[in-house]
Every structure is written in structure tokens, then in C-alpha cells.
Amino acid sequence: MTFTNLLLHNARLADGSVVDIAVEHGITTRIGSDLANAHGFKTHEKIDVNQKLVLPGLVDLHTHLREPGFEGSETILSGSKSAVKGGYTAVSAMANTWPVADNAGVVEQVSRLAREAGLCDVFPIGAVTVGLKGEALAELSAMANSAAKVRIFSDDGNCVSDPVIMRRALEYVRSFDGVIAQHAQEPRLTHGSQMNEGAVSSKLGLKGWPAIAEESIIARDILMANYLGSRLHICHLTTRGGVELVRWAKGQGMAVTAEVTPHHLILTDESASGFDPIYKVNPPLRTSADVLALQDGLADGTIDIVATDHAPHPNDSKDCEWSAASFGMVGLETALSVVVKTMIQSKKMSWEALADRMSTAPARIGGYSSHGKISEGSPAHIIIVDTTGAWKVDRELMASKSRNTPFHDFELPAVVTDTFYNGVQVLRDRNFTGAKYE
């Protein structure tokens, strides 16, 4: 392992203070003013941050990396590159691979491939049920006790709809402080659904996806998790009613957390009007009233975190008619900029709140104790953001293997220029350094 001792000079933290940050052997060792001229730091490689913003590396609790099984769409290496380019130093890999990550062998394989890629941490999520079928509980303890140390379990893509299975899963994870991440969606209410159920779906003649399908499962599961004393995490909230339910549960002191995706913070079901499948996503884009409720919920902390639901798909599964297209959008490389556009530029949220929602809080929920902070004694997972910069999204320049972004040609604010993972500069001036942590 080769580390360079670094000094990040003139780094502006989220609270506005400007500091120097010393990084030695991958660890943040000193944070102070004008260390550049202090004794002991003369031989460090000095990087003048020039008062750009420095944040703890972002943490995504909801990433589809597609390997093993669907390497044409994404691999752990290409997904890691996409993460690092977007400012993420840790991502949680969803279990809907092939084979499904429902046993210790597959989650350990994902961990091993991530270490070989060496660009960021990839924490595997284990499936709740065997084969994501919703019928029999997967080997949760075996995955928790494996070298991959799985703590988050999810059948994402599918809802754990059987209340008996959901109950058993919630009971099981208590013993190792695990959490069930639920894709809240009553499947019998969404069978064959194509987009949000409402005025736009009626006009387009597409089968609707009612908000109540999401809200009924959220209501059931917050009550059940509270009854059992277990931790529940709600994936990708999309409805105003869902936000209200989580707000109520938190008001009661219940141990529930929730996430929102960047695309649900900015796009509405009106996007579907042109029948472009790039906007087809599960759960669907909702109405502007829902978007506002999600933004307000994220700002006041009802929604704990932003999670990308990065879902790479090959071109041919999007270059087709709406009803035949796959659900999903890539998101790692645009997430920060979309949150800045919707939440910072609108003055709904501060940079400190953004750092919490995109790094500190997801690290806490996932139990990723080395992430989510810039502090003395912690591994240096740090990003540099040019907050005054802007960029035009070009899907052809993405590090992801897939191109299914709804933000192609969008002008977005805030540019991630540099990413440090364990003190190694894996992205420098927007270019991969080839640096590898081993």
C-alpha cells in the first residue's frame, strides 16, 4: 500500500470555516489553520483547494451495480468509477444480481470484486428472501456473519409484501443491529402499472400506479417495525402521503428512516407526456405536489437521506416503446448536482444539511463508521466540490457503462473535481488517477 502524505490547503468546510487538512497514511491526522507553514508538514504534497468546498465522501445506500450477472449494464469496477466521479466514496450494492445476493458466497464475491476495483467502498446488501421471490427468508445471519458483514437487507425491485415474512425478517435483523430496506409497494395494486396514476396517466392511456400502493405498505411496516422494536428503512419515498406517514412515525419516536432519490426531487409525471422511456422508473415520477413534499421532507429531516437508486440499463432496453422499456435511471454522477439545484439553490437546505443527508446520515444508517465525517483519526474519505462551477451533462462522457440518464444535456450546478478514498486521490481534476488502494 503506497500512500502520499497530503496537505489540503485552504479547504472550505460545509460550515463555512476554512482550514488545512493533513492526511497521513490514509488517515486524517490534523485539521487546523495554516498547517502549510507549520513544522512537520513541509514534505507533504500540498494541494491548494483554493477555498473550494470540501465534504466528507458521499455515501449511497441504494446502488444497483449489476455484477454478478448483468455485466453488460454495469460492473463493480465501472460502477465504482461512476461513484467516484459523482463524489461517492461508499456505495451499497443492491441484491438483485444473478445469482441473487441471498447467501454468503455472493455477498463475499461482491466485496472481493470491490476491493479489486479499489476505488471506493462497496458494501453488499443482502436479499431478504431467497431469489427475491418473497416466499422464504434468505440466510440473513450467514450474510451478517460472513466476511462481507452485511447489515442492510432488501428485496429492492420487489416489495416484501407478505406480512409474515416481513415480520420474521424484522425480528431476525435485531440480533445484529441490521435494518430492512423496504421497496414499499403493494404488488397487487401495481401489477402491470406503467406510470403514476393520475391526470397524466389517464390522458396518455397508460396503466396507473396509485400512491396508495406505496403508502399502504409504509403504514403497515412502520407499525410492525415499531411493534417489534426493529429498524426499518423506507427506500425511495415518492408521495406526499408517504412523507406524512414517516413524519408521523418519527413524531411518535419510531425507529424508521427514509430516503428520496434525486430524480424524484426534480422530475414529475409530466415528463412521460412524450412517451420517452428514459423517464420510466420504479417507483414512478409523481406530481409537482409530491415533489414539493419530498423537498420539504428532506429539508426538515423527515426524509433522512438522498439515495441514488442508480439503475443502469443497456440502450436497447430504453430505445423501445414505453410499455416494453425497463424501469430505472443511472444517478451516481448527477446526484450531488441535482440536490444542489433543487435544495441549495432554492435555499431550502444548507451545505451542512446536504453533507448530513448525502454522507453522515447514510453512513450512520448503514453502520459505515469510517465514512460520513472529516475528523482527526478517521480514514480520509474526502471530496472537493467547485460550488460556483456548472457543467452540461453528456451521457457519452459518463463513467457508468450505461447511458440511461434523464439529465442528458441538462446544465447543472456544482462540479466534483477531486475524490480521496483512504487518502488516495482516485479522482483528480475530474480525471481518474489510476491510484489503487490494495
Ligand SMILES: [Zn+2]
Ligand atoms: Zn426500489
